[in-house]
Amino acid sequence: MTTNKVKELIENGLKGSRAIVSDDQNSGDHFSAIVIWDGFKGMSLIEQHQAVYETVSNLLTKEIHALQLKTKIR
Secondary structure, rough: OHHHHHHHHEEEEHHEEEEEOOOOOOOOOOOOEEEOHHHHHHOHHHHHHHHHHHHHHOOOOOOOOEEEEEOOOO
């Protein structure tokens, strides 16, 4: 898995979002992401993270073992 693929999944899943994804351990399966999206307005932090996790849910525990998140409203 690449950072570009994770970024693409998040941005395609949350239309209009911007994702900055890194693989600090160079492991190809542990990622960190900052996701900026207007759609987070009115959501709790847990709901924001759930929305992002939904975009990569098919790959969690398979190709993505960890995804650390920071979410922000534009």
